[in-house]
Amino acid sequence: MSKLVIVGTVAFDAIETPFGKTDKILGGAATYIGLSASNFNVDGAIVSVVGGDFPKEYITMLEDKGMNVEGLEVVEDGKTFFWSGKYHNDMNTRDTLATELNVLADFNPVVPEDYKDAEVVMLGNLHPLVQLGVINQMKAPKLVVLDTMNFWMDCALDELKQVIAKVDVITINDEEARQLSGEYSLVNASKKIMEMGPKFVVIKKGEHGALLFHKDDMFYAPALPLAEVFDPTGAGDTFAGGFSGFLAKTGDFSFENMKTAIIYGSALASFCVEKFGTERMTQLSKKEVHQRLQQFKSLTQFDIELK
Template structure:
């Protein structure tokens, strides 16, 4: 089942209470495609990088059956760069530098070989660019998942709402759900947001887990309580990659299967935060993933409680 992923491929420079990095590879499409690659082959990436991008990372992507045919390389320009610092609680951060560079006028190109893909993951990007990708696919995918963030709610709300009408699943965090809906209660927020277009809504709550909504149904997936969160960068994208990757591998877009997909996304995200950047996502084994998924299942497992 083919999966196309759209999003940034970038350099990040990170500071956490545990240390700091020079420029390391980051970006939504990077995390999503690596995470999805543990479930489905190929993963087709649409993105744009500068001549400065890390060729070893491109090689790693190819080794993991991630196609970069749709990754434009602008030799004389620089890749998107983001620098941020996390505070002690690891739940809040400040942006130190944002250099759009090649992302500033990103015009996504869909290679012919990507056409006909069954699953589309729109990583965080300008909503107009996300919409363009949907429009440039000659056949509508079986499932379109969109991730976005408060930044676009602040500066491009109308475009965001237009794009939301075209997708099946929206993935945002709890604060973004509140901002987008104007409702504090996440149950009320979810109803309002689903009325804007997406039939399914995922609300990510970081260390507090994730909620999946569809009609009147709610599923809750916990986050795994961890001894150390080393670097939260990319956790949301890694979640999205595991989610869509699992769905693409099964071809099943039922609510029941999406529940399993949320668990798999959560499991992959729990690996992501254990090391800086993409480090932990480069060579996971199937055994590690299965064991981690089982930990999530066990965490909430309880024998029948109603007598």
Template structure:
């Protein structure tokens, strides 16, 4: 197994007849979750990836497992809860820069994850454990589950990649900062956004934010800054890896997950950190041009086509 990730995926409904839910008479059903987005992205790029989660014993949960399995992700560690439902959310895409999300996930099956749901042998076979700041926000048992997963990884030489993925709707800002900084101290690689760094450390200068992240313990920090690209911070040096211009942003949700999938794929393929970030930038740019959280995640062939059309060199060669 190349990567193991853990977290909730929900059923997503998007208004079809009108961008506003109040006027919508029909909806499109999709699936969405940061961790499964990353898993699907990595699978499409040819890697072996496993997803740990919990779903309800309902039609939504059954459909979700079937769909994610069909994308090439190992779902053998996804448990079914007969006493809690699969989570839902609604997404209004008014424009490429105006997206509203409403969650209905309180008490969902995934919020009932516990450390007992983890198989240490499954985690320790991976090269990377990918976690986000969303899962520990769902419940105390989810927080404990993430902490246990990290402990298993560290005990077995599995590198921990942490994406803060701030979700202010899920918990208080004070609690969010406390836990996100704590998880940063336990990670080997951190993938924050610039705004997330400002939220966590109260700084607005990207250099100061990058240094604050490094001071907490990770050996590598990749800080995303939208279409500008991403900054690589390691030891006492930093560098901006430029992003890719796109004709139109259709749906920005999932771009960060795409970046994570592309970046991790680059590392797994043996590329330098800088080239891996370039691949991450490319995947993120590809994602925003297609509606849906994961639909724009490219295959390896699609990624090569995108890179060769917008870059002077083939970084996948």
């Protein structure tokens, strides 16, 4: 069992989908990553910041899930990061209605002393300089996983490239991979991105699954076809949490084991979208996860005799 450091936002989200809308509910990349990774009983720590308006019971809930929250700074006279968005009918695209950085604007991440020797670091989507600040506090991490998005490619590309040069795995979506590499083909895009630093590239394609690239090896994980996607918020973070959580639990960072990690990430993400916000992830049983993994197996397994 390795230690896992998770950095990312802990936030309020207000979400509107064709199925309904929410008031301010619990959200944030680190929240989803932590909830997802907690399925592996890893020794995880969340590094983030919230304001005095953040309910104590949310913090307690994260602790109950086994997350160390020493690095979750509470700025008593500040307000928690807030994001509001509205999904279109296809559920694949969304408009951001509001982004209030609040306490995130001056966030200076501090990794708890006991977690500076963690083997696995999961850098959730945040400003690249914050991600870099976390990497620099780590003693000798064996696996650093980076999640990021097009926003940072648009407005902090140099800083983002500094982070990319220091990580082992990057997870981005297909459009972002194209933007970052300037290549349309995802095969070529992954090659260019590997030249920037990461040995592994995970390209998330939403309802079309995810691709893992490493040297000349490829792996294609499907997404579970769903009758209804209720709320896609946090699916990518949940994927990242399942992926990094499984790797922290097993301590095996080989290509073969990363395939399995991607299946775990995909399976957990398939739950996330079934309800608004974090609701589904806080109520997940081991049995449900087991059944979902079984579904992924039967979804992709085939017999072929190759003599």
